[in-house]
Amino acid sequence: MSKAASEDQVVEFVRMARESRSPFEIVAGGTRRSVGRPLGGLAMLDVSGLSGIVKYEPAELIITARPATPLTEIKAVLADKGQRLGFDPADWSRLLGSNGAATLAGAASSDASGSGKLRHGGARDSLLGFRAVNGLGEAFRGGAKVVKNVTGFDLPKLVCGAYGTLCVLTEMTFRVYPEPQFATTLCLSDVTAEEGFAALRKIALSALEPAGLAYLPGNMFADAGTGVALIKLEGARQPLEEKIALAHGLLGDAMHQIEGDPFAAIGCGEKFADLPGDVWRVMIPRVEAPRLAIELNARHWLGDLAGAVLWLAADAAQGPRIREIAARANGQAMLLRGSAESRKSLGLFAPQPPALASLGRAVKAAFDPLALFNPGRL
Amino acid sequence: MLLPPTDAKIVARRAEIVAALKEIVPDGVVADPSGLATFDADALSAYHQMPLVCVLPTNRQQVSQILKYAGEHGVPIVPRGAGTSLSGGALPREDGILIGMGRMKRILEIDYENGCVVVEPGVTNLNITKAVEANGFYYAPDPSSQIACTIGGNVAENSGGLHCLKYGLTTNNLLGVTMVLPGGEIVTLGGKCGAQGGLDLLGIVTGSEGLLGVVVEVVVKILRKAPVTRTLLASFGSVPAAGQCVAAIIADGVVPAAMEFMDRRCAEAVEGYNQPGYPAGAEAILIIDADGVEADVTHAVSRIGEIVTGCGGTTVEATDEKQRVRIWSGRKAAFAAMGRLAPDMICMDGTIPRHALPSVLEEMAKLAEHYQLGFCNVFHAGDGNLHPLIIFDTMKGDEFERAEAFGADILRLCVKVGGVLSGEHGIGVEKRDLMTDQFSPADLEQQHRLKCAFDAQGLFNPGKVFPTLSACVEQGHIHVHGAQLPHPHLPRY
Numbered sequence: 084m085s086k087a088a089s090e091d092q093v094v095e096f097v098r099m100a101r102e103s104r105s106p107f108e109i110v111a112g113g114t115r116r117s118v119g120r121p122l123g124g125l126a127m128l129d130v131s132g133l134s135g136i137v138k139y140e141p142a143e144l145i146i147t148a149r150p151a152t153p154l155t156e157i158k159a160v161l162a163d164k165g166q167r168l169g170f171d172p173a174d175w176s177r178l179l180g181s182n183g184a185a186t187l188a189g190a191a192s193s194d195a196s197g198s199g200k201l202r203h204g205g206a207r208d209s210l211l212g213f214r215a216v217n218g219l220g221e222a223f224r225g226g227a228k229v230v231k232n233v234t235g236f237d238l239p240k241l242v243c244g245a246y247g248t249l250c251v252l253t254e255m256t257f258r259v260y261p262e263p264q265f266a267t268t269l270c271l272s273d274v275t276a277e278e279g280f281a282a283l284r285k286i287a288l289s290a291l292e293p294a295g296l297a298y299l300p301g302n303m304f305a306d307a308g309t310g311v312a313l314i315k316l317e318g319a320r321q322p323l324e325e326k327i328a329l330a331h332g333l334l335g336d337a338m339h340q341i342e343g344d345p346f347a348a349i350g351c352g353e354k355f356a357d358l359p360g361d362v363w364r365v366m367i368p369r370v371e372a373p374r375l376a377i378e379l380n381a382r383h384w385l386g387d388l389a390g391a392v393l394w395l396a397a398d399a400a401q402g403p404r405i406r407e408i409a410a411r412a413n414g415q416a417m418l419l420r421g422s423a424e425s426r427k428s429l430g431l432f433a434p435q436p437p438a439l440a441s442l443g444r445a446v447k448a449a450f451d452p453l454a455l456f457n458p459g460r461l
Numbered sequence: 462m463l464l465p466p467t468d469a470k471i472v473a474r475r476a477e478i479v480a481a482l483k484e485i486v487p488d489g490v491v492a493d494p495s496g497l498a499t500f501d502a503d504a505l506s507a508y509h510q511m512p513l514v515c516v517l518p519t520n521r522q523q524v525s526q527i528l529k530y531a532g533e534h535g536v537p538i539v540p541r542g543a544g545t546s547l548s549g550g551a552l553p554r555e556d557g558i559l560i561g562m563g564r565m566k567r568i569l570e571i572d573y574e575n576g577c578v579v580v581e582p583g584v585t586n587l588n589i590t591k592a593v594e595a596n597g598f599y600y601a602p603d604p605s606s607q608i609a610c611t612i613g614g615n616v617a618e619n620s621g622g623l624h625c626l627k628y629g630l631t632t633n634n635l636l637g638v639t640m641v642l643p644g645g646e647i648v649t650l651g652g653k654c655g656a657q658g659g660l661d662l663l664g665i666v667t668g669s670e671g672l673l674g675v676v677v678e679v680v681v682k683i684l685r686k687a688p689v690t691r692t693l694l695a696s697f698g699s700v701p702a703a704g705q706c707v708a709a710i711i712a713d714g715v716v717p718a719a720m721e722f723m724d725r726r727c728a729e730a731v732e733g734y735n736q737p738g739y740p741a742g743a744e745a746i747l748i749i750d751a752d753g754v755e756a757d758v759t760h761a762v763s764r765i766g767e768i769v770t771g772c773g774g775t776t777v778e779a780t781d782e783k784q785r786v787r788i789w790s791g792r793k794a795a796f797a798a799m800g801r802l803a804p805d806m807i808c809m810d811g812t813i814p815r816h817a818l819p820s821v822l823e824e825m826a827k828l829a830e831h832y833q834l835g836f837c838n839v840f841h842a843g844d845g846n847l848h849p850l851i852i853f854d855t856m857k858g859d860e861f862e863r864a865e866a867f868g869a870d871i872l873r874l875c876v877k878v879g880g881v882l883s884g885e886h887g888i889g890v891e892k893r894d895l896m897t898d899q900f901s902p903a904d905l906e907q908q909h910r911l912k913c914a915f916d917a918q919g920l921f922n923p924g925k926v927f928p929t930l931s932a933c934v935e936q937g938h939i940h941v942h943g944a945q946l947p948h949p950h951l952p953r954y
Contacts, residue, residue, distance in 0.1 A: 142712035143814055165714065207664055208633050223907045224900075229812045231844040231884040233619045233668050234892075234899060235926065236908045237632065240664020249660075261714030284574055290685045290754060318757060325756035368653040370574040391654055415658045432658025438646040443659050445914035450907070461659060 084110075088132025090214065090222050090253040096128055097251065097455065098220035106458045109247045111151035112186040114176040115193050119246055119431040119460035121423045133253060134186075136160060144259050145211065145228060150188030150252040157187055161259055169203030169260045170196040171350055178352035178362065179420055188252045194244035197350025198295035198315065201287075201388060207243040209257045215242070215250035218451030228256045241446075246431070247457045249450040263317035266294060268345060269330055269338045273308030276300065276373045276386070282312045282334050283389040284369065289333060291316060291326050295346040296389040298372070303354055303385050304345075314338075315346055349387055349394075352419065358383050358396040361421040363405055365393040367414030378408050402429045409433075431461060464510075464554070464890070464924040471536055471556040475513055478536060482516045482558070485526045489517035489564065500541065500559050504606070505549035505891055512539065512553030517561045521639070521647060521677040524560070528675065529645030531558055537920045538643075540671040542582065542614025545606040547810070548889030550618060550670050550925060557923075560675060562613050568592050569678070575653050577636055578683055582613025582676045586620075589681060598683040601628035604885070605793070613676045619668030621885035623719040624750075626843035628684070630885070632667040639678035640666060643916040653680055665911065670887050671922040673915040687752035690718065691762050692779040694788050695769045696743035700724055700826075700838075703745035704818035706772035707842040710749075711815050715764050718750040720843035721792050724822075727799060727837035727850070728791070734798035737791025738784075740777070747774075747842065748792055795839045796850070803835060803852035805861070809868050811875030812884035815845045824874055825849060832867040834860065846884035847875065873898055888926045896928050 087093045100107055107126040110116065111133070134151040141164040148157060154172050161167050172190035176183065189195075196205035203209065212226030225238025242249055271282055279298040286293050295315030301307045316326045331338060348354060355362045367375055372390025384395035397405060402418065402425055409416035410433060418429050435443065447454070471478075479492045491497055492514050502509045513536075518524045531538050537557035544551050553559045566583035571593060578589055578600070586607040589600040603622035604610055610620065615631045616638060628634070637651030650663040657663065666673055697703040703722060710720065723731070723746050728739045739746055747769075751761035762778070769776050779785035800806050813821050822838065829836045840848040851867055853860040872882050872892065876899050882892045896905060909927055913919070 140814075140816070142708060143816055144711060145814075204629070204633055207661055208629065217907060221903045221907070223903045225904070225907075227812075227879075227881045227899075229814055229845055229880050229884075231621060231625065231630065231812045231841070231846045232881045233621075233630070233885055233887055234881045234883045235888065235896065235905075236911055237619065237664055237668050238908070238911075240632065240661050240667075243664075244661050261716075288573065288576060288685055290687050292753070319760045322754060322756040322760055325754050329754060366654050368572075368575045370572075413652055414654055417658065435657075435659055436648070438642070439648045439650075439659070439662075442642065442648060442662065442915070446660055446662065446665075446911065449910040449914040 084127045084129050086129045086132055090216065093130065093216045093251050093253055094220050094222055097216050097218065100455050101218070101220055101453060104453060106455045108457055109251055112153065112183040112189055114174070114179065114181040114183050114185045115189050117179050117181065118175070118193060118419060120426055122457060122460060128251070130251065137254060141166060145230070145256060146259055147228065147254060147256040148187055150255055151186045153184035153186055154190060155184065162262065165262050166259045167262045168209060168257060169199050170206045170209050171199030172206070173197045173350040173352070175352055175419070177356045187255060191243050191255065192245060192247050192252075198297070198346040198387065201296060202292055202294055203260055205243065207240045210239040210243055210255060211258055212256040213239055213242060213252055214254040215252045217250045218453055218455050222253070226256070230258055246461045248447060248461050249456065251456065264319045265323045266315060266317035266344065267323065267327065268295065268341050269314040269316065269327065270341045271312040271314070271334060271338045272306065273310070274312055275309050276376045279310050279312035280369070280372045280386060280390045283314070285333050286314050286330060287369070287389040289329070291329060297346065297349050298386040298390065300384065303383065313345055315344070349385065352394060354385060355383065355394060355396050355420070360396045360398050361402065361425050362419050363395050363397060364417045364419050365395065365405065365409045365414055366391060366417065367393065367409065367412045371412045371414070375408060375412055379405060399425045406433050467555045472513065478534070478558070479514050481530055482514060482527065485530070486516055486518050486523050489519065491515040491517070500544070500553060500561065503541070503544040503546040503549060503551040505547055505552065505889065508549050508552050508890060510553045510555060512559035513556055515559040515561055517564050519564045521641065524641045524675055524677055525645040525647055527558065527560060528641050528643060531920060532644040532918060535918065535920070537923050538675075539922055540617065540675050542611035542617070543585070543606075543609045545610040545614065546618060546887065546889060547808070548883070548887040548891040550887055550889040550922070552890055554923070562611065562675070565677065572653065573598070576683055577653055577680050579678065579680050580612055582616070582679055583611050586610050586612055586615055589683075593683050594686070597686050599686050600681055601634050601684055602631050612679050612681065616667055616676050616679060617669065617671050618887045621841070621846070623721065623841065626720060626841065627716050627718045632664065634682045635663065635667055635679070636682055637680040638663060638666060638676045640674045640676045642674045643918065643921055647677070651680065668887070670889060670926050672912055672926060673921065687718070689755045689758045690750055690752040690785075691758050692785045692788055693749045693751075693762060693765060693776050694739070694779070695747040695749065695774045695776045696740045697745045697772070697774040698743070700745045700822050701819040702773050703747055704822050706747065706769055706774055707818055708815050709768050709772060710765055711843065713764060713768060715761050717761065717765065717843060718752040719748070720841070721748045722746075722838065722840050722842035723748075723792065723795060724838040726835070727795055727839045730798040730802055730837070731791040731795055734801065735790055735794050737787050739791060748788055792839070799837055799850045799852060804854045804856070805864070806850055806852045807864055807868055809847065809849045809851070809871050810883050810886040811847050811872050811880055813845045813847060813875050813878050813880035817878040817880070818842065818845065821847070821874060821878060825871060828867055828870050832863045834863055834867055836867070841884070844884070845880065847871075869895065890925055893926060894928045896926070
């Protein structure tokens with residue numbers, strides 16, 4: 084395994100790989116290596132040395148860090164100044180059974196956004212700029228270090244969710260958000276999926292700016308009865324009290340506040356970590372959630388983001404059926420955790436229509452014409 | 462401004478191209494000189510060019526056929542929404558087909574449960590809000606031209622507005638598009654759930670300034686209108702004090718819905734124009750909106766008040782909706798009011814890190830001194846998006862040249878302090894030749910290769926965004942003559 088701990092070293096390595104036409108896997112914390120099509124025994128470039136905070140400007144609500152900075156480090160540094168990453172980067176290591184430290188670049192590259200997505204969007208909405216090395220071995224940058232920018236193509240959007248198939252990141256600049264002073268989770272117990280998702284949509288369509296909206300069936304949450312709708316609200320003390328009162332106004336007084344924050348575990352997929360089988364994230368128009376939950380017929384499942392994401396565990400044989408059901412609902416089923424065979428045969432996402440697939444290949448080639456980076460993962 | 466040379470061979474085939482387009486859109490081809498004159502510029506009115514022909518399709522199949530024809534015959538394409546671009550994004554070409562999307566203006570679906578609306582690209586920004594406001598919803602991005610600009614144009618330019626400080630730009634409020642690629646293929650990127658699987662091409666198409674294809678359907682998020690909005694007017698004895706106050710409010714973690722800055726010169730011009738009631742003698746004012754549930758707004762307003770006082774300023778709050786509208790009317794009239802002070806004016810657009818506001822404002826005053834020109838500052842302070850207005854008289858000596866040099870120096874100053882050439886107007890032809898000030902050759906080549914992945918023939922909006930190899934030094938501006946703005950009925954921010 085080769086290591087690169089600076090942009091110059093990445094450039095040097097990519098140029099050598101280009102000379103010898105040798106594709107390689109990019110590894111930082113290594114916690115997400117089992118997501119996507121298996122890469123086989125490719126050479127590896129270990130970029131874990133590209134770690135650390137380059138510049139943090141709390142007053143500017145912007146942080147620049149090297150890509151392999153562990154999420155725990157970045158979260159601690161931000162928390163020290165009362166701030167946080169808006170997209171709630173999710174650490175999937177327990178779910179995937181991997182060791183190592185989940186990193187900033189890993190979370191952004193796999194678009195591992197948690198419940199914060201409701202308020203502040205996904206990784207794509209937080210990444211303002213980056214530096215990277217393309218497949219020609221050239222260092223370049225995309226975006227900038229300001230919050231409002233329309234100068235040139237918006238490359239930061241593209242590297243989020245690209246699973247390292249376009250370039251090797253060497254520096255990333257994110258916008259950050261103030262940590263609200265208080266947060267609480269309201270729980271509506273003993274409700275069916277139909278009732279629970281309807282309640283969540285009501286909150287989603289209100290002006291309460293919720294920070295988490297999930298439905299968990301009875302077997303996924305203690306004392307849930309039929310199931311629970313969980314609603315996370317946040318703000319300064321007075322505003323939070325008002326929001327709680329307004330939520331009661333919308334959904335009635337049956338709700339109670341619960342201790343702790345269940346949403347961190349939901350975003351990281353921890354509810355599925357100890358379950359057998361493949362784990363799927365099915366992204367759908369949220370109104371379809373109750374119907375699809377029935378149709379998918381999984382023993383273990385939950386609905387996050389007011390129903391826009393269904394998590395479920397299923398036997399490997401169920402894969403094609405899950406894909407088909409998601410497609411019929413104009414959704415997309417992502418195989419987040421699966422055996423090498425499942426991942427090889429099903430891929431991370433369903434195949435795209437031909438015109439879109441060919442456009443995607445052309446875009447990939449515009450960054451990495453020799454397909455050196457994580458070939459085939461996406 | 463150098464544009465790629467006109468291809469005389471294409472111009473010579475004009476009759477044949479017009480006939481082919483009439484086959485595709487029998488009732489939507491404009492080819493006569495008087496008709497074409499309507500389309501010879503967008504809101505960057507210093508530049509005019511009659512298109513070869515203009516075609517106005519009514520459905521996606523027609524768009525696809527037009528792009529297929531253009532690809533097969535090597536004819537350039539310039540897409541256009543309502544023509545309100547401030548950077549020349551829709552400036553036609555003598556050898557190119559101008560494809561106007563204004564007739565595709567149906568609202569296809571309003572889906573409250575999923576919080577989104579599906580529209581054709583020619584629907585105006587404001588009409589999306591109008592379609593849902595009776596039920597308490599709105600579409601958040603609010604560019605100043607929102608009564609005229611189309612959502613297709615907003616996607617192309619990644620438009621912002623007053624309230625993007627809290628609610629984001631077009632890109633953060635867009636769930637999906639269906640677009641026709643160069644050559645005529647139709648693809649859908651994203652959708653009601655935003656997810657697509659694979660590369661986030663939706664993110665690249667947004668803000669691509671018509672270089673990658675033509676959008677034929679758009680899915681946008683809608684939001685519940687905040688129950689309470691309160692407006693503060695803060696005034697300061699010095700410009701740096703106001704700049705420091707902006708930085709302090711952002712640093713404090715309060716997120717106003719909007720935070721707008723005006724210096725003394727601008728505030729006085731506006732006061733003489735439509736009397737919004739701004740305090741006399743203030744060197745700088747801020748107009749700040751806070752919105753949300755009542756307690757959130759109360760909290761924000763009291764915190765902002767404390768910070769303003771701490772920075773040596775004073776605040777007045779609008780006591781009712783009428784006064785709120787009056788305070789904002791001054792901001793919205795800033796452009797027109799400044800236009801009365803001199804025959805000509807240019808408006809710049811760059812973004813800087815917010816902490817650099819005080820120093821950049823001081824540096825700009827020094828530049829004005831150096832160039833001996835009048836200017837004022839009015840801008841979206843909360844996100845550091847500057848819109849300095851430079852006033853001059855083309856008829857007086859070298860004032861025009863000095864104004865352009867001053868403007869370019871301001872944009873270079875933005876880049877020097879870590880900012881960018883454009884916060885919301887786009888590059889177009891206006892700032893194209895300054896791109897090399899912000900980006901290295903490797904940065905630009907990477908972007909250009911991405912362009913080629915969509916448009917291998919280079920037919921889409923040639924001459925925009927990317928500087929030509931023979932880049933001459935041209936500066937970004939909106940040219941206004943005799944206080945006559947393009948689309949004079951639109952407010953300018």
